[in-house]
Amino acid sequence: MKLEWRCVADDSIVGHMIEFVSRGVVTHVEFVTDGGANTIGARADGGVQVRPINYKKFEVDLRFSADCTDGQYAAAMGFLRAQVGKPYDFMDIAAIVADRDWRDPSRWICSELWAATMERAGLIGRLDSSINSFTPQDSLIVSCAMFARTS
Numbered sequence: 018m019k020l021e022w023r024c025v026a027d028d029s030i031v032g033h034m035i036e037f038v039s040r041g042v043v044t045h046v047e048f049v050t051d052g053g054a055n056t057i058g059a060r061a062d063g064g065v066q067v068r069p070i071n072y073k074k075f076e077v078d079l080r081f082s083a084d085c086t087d088g089q090y091a092a093a094m095g096f097l098r099a100q101v102g103k104p105y106d107f108m109d110i111a112a113i114v115a116d117r118d119w120r121d122p123s124r125w126i127c128s129e130l131w132a133a134t135m136e137r138a139g140l141i142g143r144l145d146s147s148i149n150s151f152t153p154q155d156s157l158i159v160s161c162a163m164f165a166r167t168s
Contacts, residue, residue, distance in 0.1 A: 018090040019082045020138065021049040021167070022131065023056070024157045026077035031061040041154025043077060046131045048097060057097050059125040064104040080168040081160045083140050093138035100130060119150055128153045135159075 024043040026032070032044035047058025049070065056072070059065045085093070106124035119129045132151045135141040141159060144151065160166075 018085050018087055020085050020090055020093050020140065021053075021080065021082045022046060022156075022160070023049055023078055023080045024153060024160060025075035025079070027073070027075060029061070035153060039152035039154040041152060041157065043079065043153045043157050045075075046127050046153045046156040048093075048131070048134065049080070050094070050097075057101065059100075059103075059105055059127045059130045061105050061107070065100045065102065065125055065130060067101060078168070079157065079160075079166065081164045082167050083135075083164045085138060085140060089138040089140060093134050093140070096137040097130070097134050100125060128156045131156045132159075 024046045026036075026042065027044040029044075035041070035044045045058065045060070047056040047068075049055075050057055050067070054070055056068050056070055057065065058068070060068075104124045106119075106121065106126050106129070108124075119126075120133075122133075125133075128151050132141070132144060132155075136143050141163065
């Protein structure tokens, strides 16, 4: 099985805030699901949702995949689908500067949802409790270091 995701550059107010604070080249990360037809991710406009793959045009679209066991894939997708409907965590955007703990499971920003999903699947180790924020740029760095880039 392969778990797939993409790190993208987003031309939005929240995206520009994230880009500035994280000094990154990407502003959003989301999982690619349903054979490439849909994505699941947390966005300011609707929180965690399933969206069609072409819901928005991105300036940068870097795709990755991880080989995983059936159990790892099921753990990732089960956790991820259970998050659908949860709100966007606007406080975590401010917390990137203020060092607030990001592990509130009642709301998410995209990169923190990515990290929590990857931890649940056992594809990355549990991030140390001293890590108080996790940005889309962090997702890109981990992805480049550990996983196959598919585009």
